[in-house]
Amino acid sequence: MAGFVNYIKESFGELKNNVTWPTWAEGQSLTILVAVFSIIFSLAIWGVDTVFSKVIATYFDLIR
Numbered sequence: 001m002a003g004f005v006n007y008i009k010e011s012f013g014e015l016k017n018n019v020t021w022p023t024w025a026e027g028q029s030l031t032i033l034v035a036v037f038s039i040i041f042s043l044a045i046w047g048v049d050t051v052f053s054k055v056i057a058t059y060f061d062l063i064r
Helices: 002-017 024-063
Strands: none
C-alpha cells in the first residue's frame, strides 16, 4: 500500500513541477479545434455509413 501512496505523491509532483500547462486561451482554442474536427469526422462516418447501408439494402433487394 505504501508503494501506491508513493506513486500518487510522485505523480502529483510531476504534474505540478514538470508539466508545461497551456494558457487559458490556448486551451480554449484547442478545445474548439477538437470539437470541430470531432463533428466533421462524425458527419463523415455518418455519411459513409448511410451510403453503405443503402448499397447493402439495394444488393439484398436485387438478390431476392
